[in-house]
Amino acid sequence: LLEDIVKKGDVVLLVTPIDSSAPKGRMILPQVQMTREVLDRDCVCCTVKETELEYVLKDKGIKPDLVITDSQVFDFVNRTIPADIPLTSFSVLLARLKGNFEAYLKGTPYLDKLKDGDKVLMLESCTHQPTCEDIGRVKLPNWIRKYTGRDLSFEAVSGLDRIKTPLTEYAMVIQCGGCVATAKQIRSRLLPALENNIPVSNYGLCIAYIHGIFSRAVDVFK
Incomplete structure (x- = not known):
């Protein structure tokens, strides 16, 4: 999934909205798969809802090496994170x-x-x-x-x-x-x-x- 995209020690931020279509009490499969992929590549994995994204970036001062978002909030995430931070989605990575x-x-x-x-x-x-x-x-x-x-x-x-x-x-x-x-x-x-x-x-x-x-x-x- 992340071959040739990340390197050991990179911080990868996963943006995972929780709406009425999300299963109760668990993450959806692409989010689980991506979390494991990040950890297997010896990277740091952070997971947030889109509502906490600005807080993590500005108040906590975290600058991830890669942001992977649920596609349905692609537009919001694109407008929220700085242009110099690489951005893609779970669906796009699965497509590749x-x-x-x-x-x-x-x-x-x-x-x-x-x-x-x-x-x-x-x-x-x-x-x-x-x-x-x-x-x-x-x-x-x-x-x-x-x-x-x-x-x-x-x-x-x-x-x-x-x-x-x-x-x-x-x-x-x-x-x-x-x-x-x-x-x-x-x-x-x-x-x-x-x-x-x-x-x-x-x-x-x-x-x-x-x-x-x-x-x-x-x-x-x-």
Whole structure:
């Protein structure tokens, strides 16, 4: 996950909002995986809610070497932390690890080409119970509609369920981070779309693009 990004002794700050979609009494899998990854690389791991971010940076004077945020607060975190601190998200890091990252980078700007009536397929690897604040079914579709100003329809497919609608009917396919899936499963899931020249992206990359922080979110890999 963090290969070639951090070195021993680096301070890594994880920003983990807790809203109604968060499971009670535990962290979600990407946060757990990232915490272990940071510790395994002999780095210092700090975890905060987005509401405590400014306090940690200014009052406590902590300047992390890397900030990793939940994508849904990407915009807020980007505006809060200094520009010289590297920033990315859990979803973007998972996209690099498990997805066809180059295809994601190429496909994400297609958001600017979506037209009225286009249908977008949202692929979720897990089968969690959706809530009113669900990122893939509510928040991200609404952000995309607002960003594009287009009348778009979104269809979500969970787990490894068969995609019933012919892929050629979709203008774009957007995959979640895939924390519960293997890299092979994610890549196999996206292959038919790529074979049909349908642009593909990832939740985190789309959110970064919409909020104008796409370049910053992927600069950590350069």
